[in-house]
Amino acid sequence: MFGMTIDRSSDRPVTAQLCDQIRRLIESGGMARGTRLPSTRHLAKELGIARNVAIEAYEQLIAEGYLVGRVGSGTYVAEGIPAIAVPRAVRMSEAGDPDAAGAPKDAAARADVIRFTPGVPDLERFPRWKWARYLKEATEACSFDYGDVRGEESLRVEIAAFLLRSRGMRVDPDRIMITSGSSEGFDLIARTLRPRFGSVFLEDPTIEITGHIFGRAGYRIEPVPVDESGMRVHEIGTFPPDGLMVLTPSHQYPTGCILPVQRRLHALRLAGEAGSFIVEDDYDGDFRLKGVPIPPLCMLGPERVLYAGTFSKTLAPGLRLGFLVLPGDLTGTFAEFRELANLRPPVQPQLALARFIRDGHLDRHIYRMRTVYRNKRTMLIKAIKRHFGDRAVIRGDEAGMHLLVEFPFLDAAPDWSRSEEYGVAVEPVEDYCMRRGSRTRQIVLGYGNIRERDIEPGIERLSRFVRERGTARRTGGTDFPAG
């Protein structure tokens, strides 16, 4: 009957199968408008199904407008449905077969590349069993309703206490807003402040993400050069009232330098005079490896600074947990922005993290990891010195989990992306530059997630790459030291 069949081996309920087929017949023109359908009794008998299944299917299709019932007369195909070519068979190659998607073809060849990836902490040392337990316990006890748009209060309270312990920073938990990593924090800042602000002063070089986020939100990007003391804030001149500024004062990325207090105060003065704000990205302030964490810029001017923190570096990026500390008079605006669009972070990981911090595990993990990173850094610096001698200048090594290496002896810098052919991956600083050309001899080496045993062979490969692919300056005189 109209070619309808029931597939009893299918997962799909019989009623649904019936509806599918009648719809398709109507849509394809196989059943024209006004066509009378068989009675439910007849259809049920024909297909060997219960009559109420047929009734249910007809009622469903009447509700959807495909069919009309006429009292005492039967069921008909409705008017106004032109036959259409329905593209039902969308490509489905990978469904149910996760392998089919496939890895890049050269994955095998690349598997043993040693990667000095910056911005990723030691993931093998992440306390996954503990975190799993905390997550389970929080989930067993938490609400599953929409959470607080600002983030769960218990976590905001723990973050406030942590900021006081670790940085001497006193913050009202009501000024904290939990975000999905610091990226969402920047995104939130860019969008919430957009009506009033239209340009943003960024460190050059800096992480590309920041520029993308502000650029996409419609901001004009104003790059300010970075020297060995961070952003050359004093070169800004007049700061426009619609201008924001983004700084990484504790540990500039990628150069690794620290913004001295004179420049901090200058930046605050600019923002204060313009009635504007500074966004402080304290992405790895917990991993100062000499001395103690540097007090955030935020402490010098809490009403002019939006402070962005993240647990991507202290714990793991996969958690997607970060936070903002906002000036008091902006907290309402930010909460409203989120509330109106119903954007808020998931509840359970927040409650898990609150308990995790309260029980001292964050502090302990940071303490432990500081030693781990200090050791990795020492090994890395030793390896660089062994293979490059004094021909490589190391910068920005006081904090975090990356350092910058400059090769001043190079004339034409090699195409750094080709180092993978030598089995080692590094990041050229030029990739972070808005004004290109002046940092071609610099690379960033991230050592957060590298295994200790890979450091020495990684640098050995790098030295081979630089020797074979880099061109030394003619005027220099000294030869490249033997590997």
Next chain:
Amino acid sequence: MFGMTIDRSSDRPVTAQLCDQIRRLIESGGMARGTRLPSTRHLAKELGIARNVAIEAYEQLIAEGYLVGRVGSGTYVAEGIPAIAVPRAVRMSEAGDPDAAGAPKDAAARADVIRFTPGVPDLERFPRWKWARYLKEATEACSFDYGDVRGEESLRVEIAAFLLRSRGMRVDPDRIMITSGSSEGFDLIARTLRPRFGSVFLEDPTIEITGHIFGRAGYRIEPVPVDESGMRVHEIGTFPPDGLMVLTPSHQYPTGCILPVQRRLHALRLAGEAGSFIVEDDYDGDFRLKGVPIPPLCMLGPERVLYAGTFSKTLAPGLRLGFLVLPGDLTGTFAEFRELANLRPPVQPQLALARFIRDGHLDRHIYRMRTVYRNKRTMLIKAIKRHFGDRAVIRGDEAGMHLLVEFPFLDAAPDWSRSEEYGVAVEPVEDYCMRRGSRTRQIVLGYGNIRERDIEPGIERLSRFVRERGTARRTGGTDFPAG
């Protein structure tokens, strides 16, 4: 010495305390520029601390620019730090004391208000123990690095299989993108398509969130009236090439009606002719209570429809998990949008959900909840009929977890927000209207998260409120039936 003291009972390390105090002295003008600091030996002795602690503090402050070291001469306060009034003592009332934030004063009075909140599923029946276990197991086995910007593949594969089972919808997992609830999905759509699109046609009434999201992204909002068959699509006339349209075809919110196939095809034709797109919000398509789930609009025109699904209704809003199904040629654009801004969902809940679905728990939960909601709906309708007789008209009761009640006998509609004084909270439909004034006699009753035992007393309170606060039409003649 300069009034510095060490608090040995404090959590804060001694070095940090020392740095804090020296900084404050400099910032407050207590130590002027050029002031020579005591030798580290002297300071250590004075304060009863180890000398290396003093050295560490001085080195730290030199790195920060507060101090300068002169070889063979000592350590001095640096130049260029004007004395500033530092507002260190930000309000800290609630830190460590979650109770201090306080609930609204009338919380006690409101505690027994019966709330017919729409859009929230039965949270008491959410399988929290099971979910907690899945989350733990996924966390023990997963990566903690940044995940796939599109969402984890295993979850995308399971969602594709679920859509096929539940809706007969064939979708390539590569066209799926995991979002933080459907709100983030809308936000992503509004922003990613913004350069090309500038206006959006919305159902009137509809949920306010959609309008806020598109409005904030700079779209012009074009409200289209909704009648008992959903959006009056045929009234749109010409659809501009920069126009998008948002539809809730399976179950309009808040009226609860179903968009018939004729209007669906008309909408698709408009979008096809304009080269534009329709956003399909299938927020509660799994809870059709008569018959089977209605096939999504998406199936009629997969290349013209962006389908938004969510687990907020089938599981719980607190999970913040939803997804988009995108036309094939948009997937790259959406992934790039997220990649550049480093916006992506957390990994662990996605992996937990993938396994949860794979093991059949989502299907089983939906199946169970359908019975629960069907029963609650029956109880609710009975209660409405008992207390209002035929003076209340019930609409949109075929699906989901809310229904619409109209009181045509009312002349002046009461101020619905005041029903809380009678111990019952309902949502006026007017709150969802862009063009106000025509739906003052309609309310939405959500029954997803209400307890069964509260239904009858809730409606009893509502009838008392309507009787005492509503004004019946003079011309009607019939009296309000006795409660």
